[in-house]
Amino acid sequence: MHSFETTIGRLRSEGFKLTPQRLSVIRYLIGNKTHPTAAVIYGDLKKKYPSLSFSTVYNTLNMLEKISEVQSLHLFDDFLNYDPDISSHYHFVCRSCDSIIDIFPREGENVSLPEGDISGNRIESAQVVFKGMCKSCL
Amino acid sequence: MHSFETTIGRLRSEGFKLTPQRLSVIRYLIGNKTHPTAAVIYGDLKKKYPSLSFSTVYNTLNMLEKISEVQSLHLFDDFLNYDPDISSHYHFVCRSCDSIIDIFPREGENVSLPEGDISGNRIESAQVVFKGMCKSCL
């Protein structure tokens, strides 16, 4: 996500109302380096905002995804993870402990993917998911 | 998937029983160049085998995935697609018509991904999904 001010500004200009519930979700995500599920966000925020509902969490996440402030990740079978880091990076999932680790291209020796068109199809984005065993589990 | 004979042989040696229902799913998948969902497979086979059940389709697909004869793909929100092509390749999904197009590395100008370890994490496989607009929709 962008900074709090920038994100708020974008939402305002898109016509979204900035309710306390939405702001709490946004504050939760900004600077968050994990990849929380809707359930985790709800669980954590519920402590501080007991009246928060699941619908509002999902509603806010979908709204943020629509304006590309978060990205949803299909890493597991039964639920989505949300990534507040919108910089270009990939993900590594450990098949043993299920941890999710960010992979930034510069760390890899040779990560390059096609851009532009392939066989006439226009590529606009790429999602890369590595699976294997993480450092701790090895 | 491998050839019919090879696949059958693998299942037999793994101790799976080769029932007509399973064979029908396997025959449906072999040589299939699309990425059918369980529902599509069930719908198509139901015509010829009216007694086939959804459970059997899922059961067979999970079995085939376990022995790496098919790969499940999380391309959309609500369901899985199954890919009988187990050669190394990536996928392109059109955001307009939802079509799925196979991308083989040799077609792209510069597809290379890290292998082995990254920051101490052992990569065993990589899934790449491109999104954009397909040729027909452009």
Add this chain to the structure above:
DNA sequence: ACGGTATCGAGAATTATTATTGACTTGATA
């Protein structure tokens, strides 16, 4: 402060996939 409108929370609905269960097949053995 007022009123129209968007959003809230609570719970019901949706739906792909998985689990359960009793009857039936399969395939190995003789």
Add this chain to the structure above:
DNA sequence: TATCAAGTCAATAATAATTCTCGATACCGT
């Protein structure tokens, strides 16, 4: 070919993440 134990079948119920519904409420421009 007949028998039998174990695995599999089909039907249906269960599961669970996400979305939808709707009356009540809060926000914002005037």
